[in-house]
Amino acid sequence: MSSELRELAESVFVDAYDRDAVGLDTDLWKTCEQTGLARMTLPESAGGSEGTLADAAALLEAAGAHAARVPLAETDLLGGWLAHAAGLDVPDGPLVAVAADLDVAADGTVSGTLPRVPWGRAVSTVVVLTGARVVVLSPSALTVHEGTNVAEEPRDTLVASGATPLAAGDAPDGAAEELALRAALGRSLLLAGAARGALARSIGYAGERVQFGRPIAKFQAVQQQLAEAGSEVAAAAAASAAAARTASDRGFADDATTFAIAAAKSRCGASATAVARIAHQVHGAIGFTREHDLRLTTTRLWAWRDEDGNDSYWNGVVGTRALNAGPDGLWPLVTGTP
Amino acid sequence: MSETLTKLPALVPEPVELPGHLAQLRAEVREFLAAERAAGKWTPGADVWLSGWDAEFSKRLGARGWLGMTIPTEYGGQGRTALDRYVVTEELLAAGAPVAAHWVADRQIGPSLMRFGTEEQRRKFLPGIARGEIYFGIGMSEPDSGSDLASVRTRADRVDGGWEMTGTKVWTSGAHHAHAFFALVRTSPKDENNRHAGLSQFLVELDRPGITIRPIPLLTGAHHFNEVVFDHVFIPDEMVFGELSSGWAQVTGELAFERSGPERFLSTFPLLASLVGELGKASDVDAGTRREIGALVSRLWTLRRMSLAVAGALESGEAPELAAALVKDLGTRYENEIVDASRLLVDIPPDPGAEPGFARLLAEAVQHAPGFTLRGGTNEVLRGIVARGMGLR
């Protein structure tokens, strides 16, 4: 399943590739919906493909590698999941979920601010976890202050003043923790993909760019840099895939899943930093231009490493667990076997 | 974009989950190690697969069926999988147990004998390896051949019933205790157009006449390395290992086993555990320190998953040379990161004469650190392999 899926995803993303466009790629989104990629892990009743987290992992990695401009993680792993888990109908179209502190009035209307919502202007609905409640809001009922991350992806601040939710329900137990973990997992997989994309581009470029009469790929200093980037890409791939696997096997409520996702997001963040640095160094000045599309992956590496908890945040989570485990508990913690 | 992406090979195999039944094995090993430690049979060390030579411990492991695990039962082994062996090995290393005596024999020689050895060679060595009684060394490097291994000059000439070997091997770990080693030697003259041709491997019993073994003390003064000199040493035909003139392919085939194991990132794990213990003595650990520990542990967790993925690929018959090189490059640099974090997060100077504990582990790790990124192929050479695998050379 996974390798066919990967091929399908790669071909869909390659066809959609457009270095100059920004914002939601509506054609690509339609294709994702038609091919079942858009709601990979959701149940059929919610318009989903009932795939595994491993399937979603392959898809998101590919989306990151090709800089696909569609909210796949947001729709499937976050918005769709949260609405469904709260017992609500999963709305159509691209979705997103965020946690926020909204004021819920006696008549059910809500007020408050949702800062930097991914794809906020472009989604059909925002699923908000507020306290123990889940409310589904349409952006058309909110004031949208457009913003972006450093990759020019929409990160819009949405303001509700007495907005009427399309639906509301009770949040499942542990929803806040699970939402954060799902977001970090999705982001890790996207990072691993973007790192691969940046590396592949750099290797290609090093084979074409000639200086001193030969391709720069023939210089050992360049090779050593790219090999280091290769090991960082491999680390990000291994960490994010293993975290997806752990979540899939054990569920999000298991402590081993928290540990794995925390470690993976931290590792992918560190890889992002190293790979983006090396990719730009190898490309020289051309990679620093608008004209060149290296930026499509490197700016995503810069944006995503700091979203859904940066390396430092997740290192704090891992470090706290390690210190609580103590000298004798550290190894069992790392192996996931008490 | 799409074309460059598809040209990039997979850098790491698919993730592997250890089969559930291995939890039992892991628990048995942990229990055994805890009992050994409680009985004071050894104290945990850093870089134990280099320095923890303890023949009695090796025999106790052999008696439990924890050596030669992948060797078929007809040769005295356990006929288990590489992943079974992985679990035992990583537990031993994490505990800082003294595994040096059997290390090379168990890790490398056993699998190699199963791949290339004759029936007679297997019967001669494998049962003793699985019992933890026969130890091996690796005779590759020479005074003028390090990274450029194909330039070895040790020579073997055809004589009646075998070969006569002359030359010098260096940096031979444990040769002063080992029963035998694998030697890479030139069996036909060098061909400048094919540097890798004409090299063969021999199994050399180190008590043969004409062999002189001299210590080359480490910078600590410890006796680990040796120079092994051959002066017209007779090697019978039965001790030719694998195919004549296939030495290069055989040696490089072994490297995937040698490079990706847990020893490439766990040499300093006992120090990391001890660091966590030292930090835990304070009532409150500041957020910055906590994050530094978190970064180290995240890297460790990732390295282990990468190494397991390679072990899984090896088990299913692949030879992921690129991934193995990459794991070793990352892992051995990581071992050094632990040393530096330990120095900087706790204000206790390294002390080789201290009681077992942090200061002594730190001293061992500091003094052994240069070896991490040299042995088994330097990191520069490994990155060359990665670069080639990615199509750069």
Ligand SMILES: Cc1cc2nc3c(=O)[nH]c(=O)nc-3n(C[C@H](O)[C@H](O)[C@H](O)COP(=O)(O)OP(=O)(O)OC[C@H]3O[C@@H](n4cnc5c(N)ncnc54)[C@H](O)[C@@H]3O)c2cc1C
């Ligand atoms: C602890 C330890 C145990 C060992 N045990 C054994 C053993 O049991 N048996 C055995 O046979 N050997 C053993 N070795 C030897 C080991 O395999 C060699 O040290 C290693 O292959 C490097 O060779 P060298 O030391 O001669 O360094 P050199 O090859 O001389 O290298 C010196 C420096 O030059 C760099 N360099 C060399 N060539 C290149 C190149 N083409 N491109 C870029 N940089 C380059 C290297 O990376 C290194 O930084 C051991 C070494 C150590 C440290």
